Amino acid sequence: MKHVLEALEDRRASARLGGGQARIDAQHKRGKLTARERIELLLDHGSFEEYDMFVQQRCVDFGMDKADKIPGDGVVTGWGTVNGRTVFVFAKDFTVFGGSLSETHAQKITKIQDMALKNRAPIIGLFDAGGARIQEGVAALGGYGEVFQRNVLASGVIPQISLIMGPCAGGDVYSPAMTDFIFMVRDTSYMFVTGPDVVKTVTNETVTAEELGGASVHTTKSSIADRAFDNDVEALLQMRRLIDFLPSSNRDDLPEWPSFDDSGRDDASLDTLVPDNPNKPYDIKELIAKVADEGDFFEIQEAHAKNIVTGFGRMEGRTVGFVANQPMVLAGVLDSDASRKAARFVRFCDAFNIPIVTFVDVPGFLPGTAQEYGGLIKHGAKLLFAYAEATVPKVTLITRKAFGGAYDVMASKHLRGDVNYAWPSAQIAVMGAKGAVEIIFRADIGDSAKIAERTKEYEERFLSPFVAAERGYIDEVIIPHSTRRRIARALAMLRHKELENPWKKHDNIPL
Numbered sequence: 001m002k003h004v005l006e007a008l009e010d011r012r013a014s015a016r017l018g019g020g021q022a023r024i025d026a027q028h029k030r031g032k033l034t035a036r037e038r039i040e041l042l043l044d045h046g047s048f049e050e051y052d053m054f055v056q057q058r059c060v061d062f063g064m065d066k067a068d069k070i071p072g073d074g075v076v077t078g079w080g081t082v083n084g085r086t087v088f089v090f091a092k093d094f095t096v097f098g099g100s101l102s103e104t105h106a107q108k109i110t111k112i113q114d115m116a117l118k119n120r121a122p123i124i125g126l127f128d129a130g131g132a133r134i135q136e137g138v139a140a141l142g143g144y145g146e147v148f149q150r151n152v153l154a155s156g157v158i159p160q161i162s163l164i165m166g167p168c169a170g171g172d173v174y175s176p177a178m179t180d181f182i183f184m185v186r187d188t189s190y191m192f193v194t195g196p197d198v199v200k201t202v203t204n205e206t207v208t209a210e211e212l213g214g215a216s217v218h219t220t221k222s223s224i225a226d227r228a229f230d231n232d233v234e235a236l237l238q239m240r241r242l243i244d245f246l247p248s249s250n251r252d253d254l255p256e257w258p259s260f261d262d263s264g265r266d267d268a269s270l271d272t273l274v275p276d277n278p279n280k281p282y283d284i285k286e287l288i289a290k291v292a293d294e295g296d297f298f299e300i301q302e303a304h305a306k307n308i309v310t311g312f313g314r315m316e317g318r319t320v321g322f323v324a325n326q327p328m329v330l331a332g333v334l335d336s337d338a339s340r341k342a343a344r345f346v347r348f349c350d351a352f353n354i355p356i357v358t359f360v361d362v363p364g365f366l367p368g369t370a371q372e373y374g375g376l377i378k379h380g381a382k383l384l385f386a387y388a389e390a391t392v393p394k395v396t397l398i399t400r401k402a403f404g405g406a407y408d409v410m411a412s413k414h415l416r417g418d419v420n421y422a423w424p425s426a427q428i429a430v431m432g433a434k435g436a437v438e439i440i441f442r443a444d445i446g447d448s449a450k451i452a453e454r455t456k457e458y459e460e461r462f463l464s465p466f467v468a469a470e471r472g473y474i475d476e477v478i479i480p481h482s483t484r485r486r487i488a489r490a491l492a493m494l495r496h497k498e499l500e501n502p503w504k505k506h507d508n509i510p511l
């Protein structure tokens with residue numbers, strides 16, 4: 001028996017070496033960890049159960065029959081726990097054929113995808129790969145198709161997270177694109193459908209891999225990635241943090257962690273957060289930090305469309321999705337990017353039963369040809385649609401401006417907002433006083449005294465929360481320092497909310 005055990009241990013040791021020590025050293029030299037080192041950091045110590053360690057590729061074309069048969073075939077798969085909760089994981093091993101995807105490599109991933117879906121637990125993919133195994137041709141393409149199909153079936157059922165930790169090219173980009181979140185590591189990761197060489201041939205553009213698809217491009221310009229981290233270790237630890245916010249599936253309860261932050265805590269500084277001058281900005285993230293348990297906030301898409309803030313926090317230990325207009329950037333206006341960003345976040349929260357807390361300070365939708373030509377109508381409608389279809393608890397607080405269509409969109413009472421609060425500084429109107437007066441009293445435009453008088457009149461009548469409160473569109477005008485307590489109580493009251501949309505095959509959100 002002893003020799004059998006030793007033989008097994010030898011085989012395992014050889015599999016763990018992946019593409020060999022030289023390639024592992026090269027990986028380290030680039031500032032990257034190996035697939036197994038990454039999994040070790042991601043999961044609770046000693047919890048990883050690896051599957052299919054001895055799977056080998058079967059390709060015989062283009063010299064592959066003579067190539068080393070490397071056990072594992074370029075991807076490490078299995079499951080383990082994050083703070084005691086089950087997660088499934090696959091990690092591309094760049095030391096084996098550049099992490100490229102073969103038929104057998106794909107089968108390892110699909111096995112884990114099937115297990116994750118069947119057992120209703122999140123799945124995390126760690127990407128560091130050169131796309132389809134070029135020697136395999138259509139077998140590799142078929143493998144991708146199988147992975148993609150499972151991504152779609154699992155969407156909205158279990159959280160799917162992609163972390164890009166090296167190259168991610170060709171077929172490798174589309175699976176992450178269909179997952180809930182994509183994160184990247186700065187300087188060592190890049191994503192593109194076709195690399196710089198093909199770009200040069202087809203469009204004659206000269207770009208580096210970083211310029212084409214580095215973390216800074218995808219977190220700011222394209223918004224493909226939700227956030228970037230400085231190195232592998234930070235990225236993996238942040239994934240553990242994110243998993244702690246997420247339920248295991250769309251049928252599971254939200255994770256509940258002990259909170260040492262009194263939900264009844266008042267914060268006097270909130271009484272002066274909104275400046276007296278209505279055109280002066282303030283940082284809405286300060287409000288989020290002062291409302292969320294221990295100020296803990298995991299921001300999603302922090303570098304893109306900064307005029308709206310999205311991310312996860314907790315109230316009384318349970319996850320909440322925060323969506324907030326940011327007066328510090330473009331006065332918090334809603335444009336196409338902000339609408340798309342928030343819509344996707346709202347839909348994620350709704351799919352996974354995460355209550356949504358919305359802070360509103362929005363002067364309206366951004367005017368201009370750039371926005372209209374860019375499809376503002378449809379992009380704005382995405383956010384409207386997302387809030388309107390959401391059946392999770394929705395608690396809304398208007399801190400200052402809620403003008404025009406943006407008032408309706410931002411989880412208003414009319415879109416089935418459950419509890420709609422306003423601070424006394426709220427101004428709920430069709431538009432700002434100056435713009436309104438210049439339209440209604442166009443004939444008086446030359447008479448500045450008259451215009452000033454009309455503006456004051458408009459401000460006094462409409463720029464307050466009370467016209468909306470008189471109609472019941474605002475449930476209560478609250479004192480700012482009590483915000484955390486009021487929101488926590490609203491969420492506690494809504495904990496067993498039941499609301500169903502009419503049956504349909506699926507909706508037709510304006511894509």
Ligand code: HXC
Nearest residue numbers: 097098100129130131132133134135144167169170171172
């Ligand atoms: C087979 C591959 C490979 C691939 C890399 N390797 N990519 N083997 N198929 N796709 C191998 C290399 O031959 C090399 O083997 C080892 O992995 C490391 O690669 P290097 O090139 O030495 O590393 P590096 O310089 O860091 O460059 C990494 C890279 C580059 C940028 C990813 O390898 C690259 O451009 N690869 C090809 C990318 C690509 O075009 N993929 C196909 C996309 S088409 P040795 O033995 O020398 O160590 C596609 C279509 C699918 O994916 C569509 C589905 C919808």
